[in-house]
Amino acid sequence: MESTAVKPQFSEAAKAEIERICKQYPEDRRKSAMLPVLHIAQAEFGGWVSPEVQDLVADVLGIKPIEVYEVSSFYTMFNLKPVGKHVLEICRTGPCMLRGSEELTAQLERITGAKVGGPASEDGLFTLKEVECLAACGFAPIVQVREQYYEQLDTPEAVDAMLAELRNQVHRPALPWEETGLSNALANN
């Protein structure tokens, strides 16, 4: 059955970036661009990759949709469900745990009202996600939001500063291949 929903399309800037990336691999190995293109898709379409977006990725790479599904479900960075405007990825592995990641998680749940692994906070701003080692153990505890690392979040002040900065972001920061950041995430509100 034909879907009546509007099919997602990459922006012109994203299309150009995807073509630049595809040239990095042998011509018959376009599938190699899978992960970089999924990252672009996630940035373009509100922080997650819906089945329709994954179909678009398959289309762009000239491969079958199943080849995208099996990859997007393997790697933890790709969100397969809608998310809030900011996804807070809290590192929970040993070295962060030694420096207070469990307390940090509890604190973030308390302040934002969202639960780890659950839906976004009621205001649609924050999704909380626990992740494994972010390779910044000497600066623990750590939260990653998109391409930004927030480190040494072991004081209420540091946590508040991070949340205030995120609350003040109207659009996500622009990526190098974009003119401006995109506001697609707001479209969920």
Next chain:
Amino acid sequence: MGRKLLTEHINVEGIEKLDVYRKHGGYRSVEKALKTMTPDEVVEEVKKSGLRGRGGAGFPTGLKWSFLAKPEGVPRYLVCNADESEPGTFKDRELMSKLPHLLIEGMITGSYALGANTSYIYIRGELLYVLRILEKAIAEAYAAGFLGKNILGSGYDLDLYVHPGGGAYICGEETALLESLEGKRGNPRNKPPFPAVQGLYARPTVVNNVESIAAVPVIVNEGGDEYAKIGVGKSTGTKLFSACGHLNKPGIYEIELGLPVEEFIYSDEYCGGIWKGRDLKAVVAGGSSVPILPKELILKTAAGEDRLMTYESLSDGGFVTGTMLGSGGFIAMDETTNIVRNTWSFSRFYHHESCGQCSPCREGTGWLEKVLHRLVHGHGQMHDIDLLVSVAKQIEGNTICPLGEAAAWPVAAAVRHFRDEFEWHVTHPQEATKPGAIFPGKLVTA
């Protein structure tokens, strides 16, 4: 104060830019190699240096290079493993974000030695911001004629690209990394064939850690013999240690191999001792997968000698009383640390990161996590402790890749050295599961 071969200029203002990097001696190895040396001569210097893979396995880099198959007319690849994900390890992130040109220089000189005309840096997806830094630096290197066609008029061509992962520890395993680079799930491949024969796109491929490749410029500039003079025995050169956990000064330290562990932990030049004036309880010296050692055994070997930061000294005593240097991810735990809880955290990590291909790992890591969860939450029984050891043993050696061992060793070692504390969780569940509970038994101290 030891020599800093990699990080001497890491804090120089603007060192991430090509002109500043060149002012501090950057790209000399490219000029020297491409203009005055044959590729085989470069390989020979790396062999002589005794450099051992800095990602964790410690396999001699020059030897690995010499295994590369070179069939006529078939492209070959150098792939840099920048998928730094071993808990406790954060040295490559620092190196790449602050000294991007050092890695690029190493990639050029290394690719020349191996005869690769296309090379990739596979960086973990979480470090997309570092990918941006590397891409900027690569663009500068192209503009300056260090990349592209006919580099420095030598006739040698090289294209260098950065490729992001998607969040999967397993992609640090070299064949999983290659699968991932081909756009697939990161399932490790059966070996043989080894990547040296059939790697990326089934072509001959060398995969090296960031820090190994970053050591190539100094080896080419100063000569393998000079490099080998630093260090002790078969542990040559300098190594980056990333220190974390309960230390006064966690961070990245480049040391000459051979430094006593005690000096590394307590000297103000390095970690500055244990935080909050507390006593040290245990150390995981080489990333989460190596065996944990109690204070007495990390400072001294079983024979009573000073434990040194070398491949040999850290593994002295085998797994009974020793550990491994691994990736240099140095995790210190103070006297208040709950070892059982910490072991559970690591097991949860390995269970989460198992690719699921081999049943001993897929099921075994789940068992380890579940049994440890039980113990940590006060529902464990005495026989659970032996069950942990038994499951660990059945994973070990029965999987395609070393993630099985990486999951099994930390659990087996924790039970080996801290059995009392595991038993306390069974005999005193209410006490042991209180937040902040501290094991009251004999602290293992020197």
